[in-house]
Amino acid sequence: MTSRLVARLGLSAVVFVSACGQQPAPGAAPGSDPPAVAPADVARPDLVPDEHPGPFEATGFVLQDAGHGPQLCTGAIAASLPPQCWGTDLIGFDFSSLPAGSYESVSGSRYGDFVVTGVLQGEAIRLTAPARPAGPDDGPPPPEPSFASPCPEPAGGWRAPDPARATEEALQAAWVRAEAVEGYGLLWIDQSMLTPEEIAAEAVNDPLRYVLNVSTTGDLAEMEAAVRAVWGGALCVSAAAHSDAELTSARDALAEDELSGAGSALVDLQLDQLAGQVTATALLAREADQRRLDERFGVGVVRLSSVLRPPAG
Structure with a gap:
């Protein structure tokens, strides 16, 4: 099945991904809690332990x-x-x-x-x-992002309460409204509930079948009111761990100093809005480097990984 992510660059920049079998978590309260952040002391296979000298x-x-x-x-x-x-x-x-x-x-x-x-x-x-x-089992597994709505599916399924305002134009207006609310995190479309037959019939292009998702670190009711003023389709407002502004600021700061204090300079720097993190990769990154980033930006804001790792086995 299919979901769409409305990128920060604009609605014209749309990413299609497979979301077959992904469903909202049963019994989850709409927007009750932000995504969980792993404790700082949990071992990370994508970082080098501080005491490992090599190879x-x-x-x-x-x-x-x-x-x-x-x-x-x-x-x-x-x-x-x-x-x-x-x-x-x-x-x-x-x-x-x-x-x-x-x-x-x-x-x-x-x-x-x-x-x-x-x-x-x-x-x-x-x-x-x-x-x-390299064989198929070498290297880290690719990430598997989930575009499924965190809100439980309403009784009777996802429906547009005001079909006349469930249009592409209304979606554009909703995106602009959401970005203007303090604490805005991300806006994306979930279509993981569509069947293969509906996808073949181009239901993915029907705004009436969109579940519009908006996350925020601010007040959920405020965000819902802002979006509902222009959007009449299905809607899920949920809590974000970090705002878009916070993540963008952290990414820009790292781009300026190239991870001062790490074992080596950054080789990749991305803003992963769906995960609610900045992802940074260095040739050699140790656990201590991640702790420094947590102290600087807050736990979970920047996820650091290392190209070089201790040999397997």
Whole structure:
């Protein structure tokens, strides 16, 4: 099934994701509590323990071209042929020692997905064990975001109380109204209740079948009144752990100082509004770095992860 996220850039920027089988939690009170934040002392497999000296392991895309030696891509990978990227140099990585068929070779470039183990040597990684091709079980599992409404489904199902005001124009107006309310978190559309037949019949384009979701750190009744003034479709107003303004401010601050105090500079920085967090990735990030971010921005505002991790097993 399908849900839509109305991005902060505007209603024209819409993300479609699979939401098959996702339903609101039974018995959940509408907007009763913000999303739970994991305790600060819970072990995080995506961070390096403070006491771990190395070696480290990383799973990722390795590229070598005519102008540069092998490097582990830690930035965006251009979908060209051959691909292009920027990343961290790998000392001791040799494509010719790898099994045939484990990498591609195009126009003088060689590349593929590999697991590398090594230690930091300046800004490079010096391998301490042979690299191996990455398998389906290597690396962290991809995130599985849920677009399902946190409000329980009303008796009789989701319905538009005022169909005449359940239109795309009304949705645009509701988004503008919601953003203007103090504490605004996120606005998204849940359509996880649609059947495959309804999706095939393009019910995803019918505002009467939208469940409009708005989250806020402020007063729920105030947000509901603001949105209901223009929107007549199904509506769920829920509590947000952090406001859009708070997350944007934290992201911008990190972009300015590139994670001062961490083991290495940031290689990725995103505002994950659906999760209600800023996600930051560094080549080497330790548990102590996350604690510093929690002290600076508040627990749960920024989730830090490390490209390099202790070797599995």
